[in-house]
Amino acid sequence: MRTYTVALAGNPNTGKSTLFNALTGLKQHTGNWSGKTVSLASGNYEYKDTRFRFIDLPGTYSLFSNSADEEVARDYIIFEKPDVTLLVLDSTALERSLNLALQVLEMTDRVIVCLNLMDEAKKKGIKIDARKLTDQLGVPVIPISARNNDGLDTLSEQLLLMCTGQTRTTPYRMKYNEQLESQISRLESELRDIFGDEYPSRWLAIRFLDGDQKLIATLKHRLSVSDKGGMTHGAAQALGSSNSGHSC
Ligand SMILES: Nc1nc2c(ncn2[C@@H]2O[C@H](COP(=O)(O)OP(=O)(O)OP(=O)(O)O)[C@@H](O)[C@H]2O)c(=O)[nH]1
Ligand SMILES: [Mg+2]
Incomplete structure (x- = not known):
């Protein structure tokens, strides 16, 4: 079953x-x-x-x-x-x-x-x-x-x-102002370079911009354990930044 x-x-x-x-x-x-x-x-x-x-x-x-x-x-x-x-x-x-x-x-x-x-x-x-x-x-x-x-x-x-995949959803996603949206989408693409589709990239980008240090530490740890290499400079900066995550 x-x-x-x-x-x-x-x-x-x-x-x-x-x-x-x-x-x-x-x-x-x-x-x-x-x-x-x-x-x-x-x-x-x-x-x-x-x-x-x-x-x-x-x-x-x-x-x-x-x-x-x-x-x-x-x-x-x-x-x-x-x-x-x-x-x-x-x-x-x-x-x-x-x-x-x-x-x-x-x-x-x-x-x-x-x-x-x-x-x-x-x-x-x-x-x-x-x-x-x-x-x-x-x-x-x-x-x-x-x-x-x-x-x-x-x-x-x-x-x-x-x-069983018989329900399609279109979850409501908050829209922020233009400046924030452009930061989100830039960071989102950097994060996708590191994690692919492993995690919801828009959500991750928003958490990074909010400076969620504990989440960033957890992700760094998981990344070091899974030993994924080849991250871009921007992505490395995004993960490495110790304050707000405003790396872009
Ligand atoms: N009237 C009514 N009371 C309910 C219903 N469902 C839960 N309750 C009551 O609401 C209170 C809280 O229920 P819990 O199931 O403990 O709530 P919880 O979400 O698990 O709470 P946490 O573990 O603290 O997050 C209890 O007194 C329940 O009996 C409902 O459908 N109707
Ligand atoms: Mg409970």
Whole structure:
């Protein structure tokens, strides 16, 4: 049986572990306070002769290098390359959740968005147009209530479609001002010289321009381990710069 890997990402307290438990039948700790999931629990779920291996990532508000949790979640998505990243959003606080969603959409095009806590949203009179959000984000958006097992069949079906390559996505990518966009595209092509298509080059370029030193150190380390040679002068400068990464 083929096994696909599905990473659960989202803000703290959005119900990732509740969804993980509902699908895998395991008992990952859940509760109404943040920061519970610190290590990576994994569990299997079978649907229509397909096995999904779920990874319960720590809850974070962003995926930069602000904390160990952010690095763990980010590194998993970038370096482990799950077949799908399942973004679990809180339907009652969508605006807050969308910040992380936009970051994940820069990192991978294999994303499914779950609008969790729909039961709470309904109680509060919050209406969300999932179809419109699907159009705007460019990836499937599925309303669910993990605690009540609502919407999980639709979600399973979508997981199967995406893992088997039957869903095409066009993830929304932020557009920056002209000056920044030209720096991004220059750096992007330098980074592609080093890494090819190994990592999402636009996302990498943006992280470099933001001066994400921990990410740069991780990449340098991985590069030295894999011993890839032949990098261009600009790329070497980009990786070697110790401040902002503004090498171009
Ligand atoms: N009403 C309602 N509550 C939910 C739902 N899903 C999760 N919860 C509750 O939300 C709280 C947080 O759920 P968790 O599953 O622990 O959230 P998490 O995203 O794993 O949290 P971290 O590990 O801190 O990132 C718990 O009290 C859950 O019972 C849902 O669909 N509806
Ligand atoms: Mg959790």
